[in-house]
Amino acid sequence: MDHQMIGANDFKARCSRAKEIMYEKDVDALCLTPSSDMLYLTGFRTEPSERILLCILPRSDEPRFIVPKLYQEQVERETWINDVRVWSEESKLIIQLRNHLKELELFSGKIAISDRLWTRHYRFLQETAPKVRFTFASEVVNQIRMLKSRKEIYLMEEAARFAEGALEATLSDCIQGKKECELAAKLEYQMRVRGSEGVPFETIVASGPNSSVPHYSNGRRRVKVGDPLVLDLGAKFGHYCSDLTRTAIIGYAKPKINKIYELVHQAYQKAVETVRPGVTAAAVDQAARGVIIEGGHGEQFIHRTGHGIGLDVHESPYVHEKEQTGLEIGMTFSIEPGIYLPGQFGVRIEDVVVVTKNGCRTLTKYPTEMAVFGIRA
Numbered sequence: 371m372d373h374q375m376i377g378a379n380d381f382k383a384r385c386s387r388a389k390e391i392m393y394e395k396d397v398d399a400l401c402l403t404p405s406s407d408m409l410y411l412t413g414f415r416t417e418p419s420e421r422i423l424l425c426i427l428p429r430s431d432e433p434r435f436i437v438p439k440l441y442q443e444q445v446e447r448e449t450w451i452n453d454v455r456v457w458s459e460e461s462k463l464i465i466q467l468r469n470h471l472k473e474l475e476l477f478s479g480k481i482a483i484s485d486r487l488w489t490r491h492y493r494f495l496q497e498t499a500p501k502v503r504f505t506f507a508s509e510v511v512n513q514i515r516m517l518k519s520r521k522e523i524y525l526m527e528e529a530a531r532f533a534e535g536a537l538e539a540t541l542s543d544c545i546q547g548k549k550e551c552e553l554a555a556k557l558e559y560q561m562r563v564r565g566s567e568g569v570p571f572e573t574i575v576a577s578g579p580n581s582s583v584p585h586y587s588n589g590r591r592r593v594k595v596g597d598p599l600v601l602d603l604g605a606k607f608g609h610y611c612s613d614l615t616r617t618a619i620i621g622y623a624k625p626k627i628n629k630i631y632e633l634v635h636q637a638y639q640k641a642v643e644t645v646r647p648g649v650t651a652a653a654v655d656q657a658a659r660g661v662i663i664e665g666g667h668g669e670q671f672i673h674r675t676g677h678g679i680g681l682d683v684h685e686s687p688y689v690h691e692k693e694q695t696g697l698e699i700g701m702t703f704s705i706e707p708g709i710y711l712p713g714q715f716g717v718r719i720e721d722v723v724v725v726t727k728n729g730c731r732t733l734t735k736y737p738t739e740m741a742v743f744g745i746r747a
């Protein structure tokens with residue numbers, strides 16, 4: 371299984387590709403700060419913090435990490451990059467950083483920085499290098515990250531399996547009377563014991579009227595007979611995310627829930643059928659949206675049909691009405707139409723798909739048809 375893990379050669383290939391794009395876009399260097407872009411190109415992952423930690427990847431020079439002392443050993447172990455410099459607390463960081471930039475001939479020019487950089491750090495970088503023009507790292511890295519390799523898809527499939535297994539284990543139990551937070555805890559536990567490295571987002575367990583809020587988290591409401599129950603969960607493996615939503619019906623389905631479920635299910639199927647290389651992301655959104663509009667609930671489909679997924683749970687390509695990105699083999703994104711009736715209930719069905727030669731395949735195999743669960747025999 372280890373050979374499936376992303377290794378030094380993969381990181382180097384990604385960096386070479388990034389350099390090609392830097393030439394095309396006239397970007398002199400990438401200045402990576404803790405983010406999935408840093409992880410993608412260097413193999414090192416950490417949360418952003420108040421202390422500056424960065425990796426400069428010049429387009430025509432060797433990459434260099436500049437880190438606080440406490441990260442030195444970790445960065446040396448976890449990345450393929452050999453040049454790891456430590457900045458000292460003794461003298462002014464701005465001077466030290468200027469010296470690095472001068473040495474790398476990057477004191478002016480165009481540098482791409484993380485889209486998710488803290489404003490405080492951005493201001494600091496501007497002050498450090500006032501002549502530099504800053505641009506978004508996404509303009510360089512997104513087009514590479516969008517196309518997943520077989521190894522990446524393998525990791526995403528494992529992460530999908532963890533979520534799927536957890537969903538199955540949770541729904542096979544009696545859930546009537548259980549609190550949403552208890553079910554969320556169980557789902558997360560079940561993912562962890564299967565090998566998940568953590569959750570990429572707060573696990574959603576939204577019962578009854580809570581289900582009309584798409585990004586509700588979970589709370590202490592107890593699940594009742596007649597409730598729809600939206601379960602939206604994700605696992606991580608090799609830092610890659612999964613994302614899966616099902617709406618379970620507890621005990622029996624009221625006719626209105628039945629009707630809405632059918633509509634969402636048709637929209638889901640229509641969108642999945644539409645996916646193939648060359649089709650735009652917009653067309654996939656329109657396919658799902660068209661079904662829901664025709665069913666008279668267009669106003670209640672209050673979000674996009676889906677989002678790209680990989681190291682970040684939301685990344686390019688976004689599946690929305692105006693996204694003209696043409697789909698390509700190896701792209702991975704969610705398809706997750708939903709209908710939300712405020713104060714009443716909501717229904718959402720979500721799977722991640724990978725674009726294949728002739729269409730797409732879902733990373734999860736859990737049935738999407740309406741199913742009734744959870745009451746005591």
Ligand SMILES: [Mn+2]
Binds near residue numbers: 613614720
């Ligand atoms: Mn999602």
